[in-house]
Amino acid sequence: MKKSYILCVDDGSKDKTWNLIQESAEKSTYIRGIKLSRNMGHQTALLAGLNATSSCAAVISIDADLQDDIYAIRKMLDAWQNGFEIVYGVRDDRSTDTVFKRQTAKFFYKIMHLLGIELVSQHADFRLLDHKALQALLQYNENNLFLRGLIPLIGFSTTSVHYSRLKRIAGTSKYPLARMISLAVEGITSLSVAPLRAIAIIGLFVTSIATLCIVYALLTKLFSHAVSGWTSVTIAIFFMGGVQMLSLAIIGEYIGKIYLETKRRPRYHIQSTKQKK
Structure with a gap:
């Protein structure tokens, strides 16, 4: 675990995010950062982080709002050490989200399943990928990315870790209705005819x-x-x-x-x- 580190991906932010990442990286060897030249979207930024950590034995991705429970990471690592190559973080309690967001999320997963798209229900982008699984994922070269739909396609041994979604500490969601619809359209048209x-x-x-x-x-x-x-x-x-x-x-x-x-x-x-x- 001594070689572990946190990689922060700045998706072309206009505020002081990159300055804060630089300051943290100067103070600790456990913090690293990459800054994209412009905002490329959530999925592309996530892929950039995965590419940058492709030599690691295992990689865990998590959104910066920290509404995904960081204490579930230990359970993910335990599952990985027990032989699982992909560990999904699954939300079994979304009471901190608005009723609208919970209902639209349920509708989204139902539509995806009806269209024959293999998704892990109530899973976003909080997951562990073993080195072998990550290398397989990086072989997919399409520009129209919907990672939570691509990862089930690569196979490998998988399991899930359940957790409760936490309240947002600061800031506001960067996924309003328009972006949620855009993500849904991206997922449907990228993975299904x-x-x-x-x-x-x-x-x-x-x-x-x-x-x-x-x-x-x-x-x-x-x-x-x-x-x-x-x-x-x-x-x-x-x-x-x-x-x-x-x-x-x-x-x-x-x-x-x-x-x-x-x-x-x-x-x-x-x-x-x-x-x-």
Whole structure:
């Protein structure tokens, strides 16, 4: 344990975060830091930290707000020493979160499971990765990152450590509703083609309904007096227009990801690093 250290990743902050990291690193060999050249997003910053610690025997990732219980780290290490290569930190008590956040989290995991995406329920990014598991994770080269969905794909022996989510000591959450929705979309479109298949199912359903309407219209025309009206036509136009726009939006999301992946741009740039010599 003497070789252990804490690596702080500054995701392009605009405040005094990097200065505080530098000061801490100057005082202790147990503190190190890397600063990204700009804000690249939570998942990319986390990957940068994992890359920087890829030579370690085991790595534990944890958010800086410390709402994840640091005392669960000992349990993670015990599980690792017992042979587990991936140890998930799972929240079994989220009473400190708002009702809205708890309910949206439950809905998120349900949607993910319905779409066939393998996720550990109530697990975010608090986890232990053995050296072998980390090396396997770093072989995934996509730029559209959703790490909590990628890690179950690599396999290896896994277990979970349960803990209660703590209250935030200071600051405010950097994950408002808009970013939560963005993360959910990123996870779904990065790991599943179910939305594309849903478009095919919706198209088949709408085509079936349209076919029935056509048959009904023809029978009405042939065997009874057809009253002309604009209601049915208007409803059909708006309905089909809505379905088409939704379908194009989903397809566009996937095409956009293909576009970004083919560029093969660097995920991030490290502006500076700091550790005591």
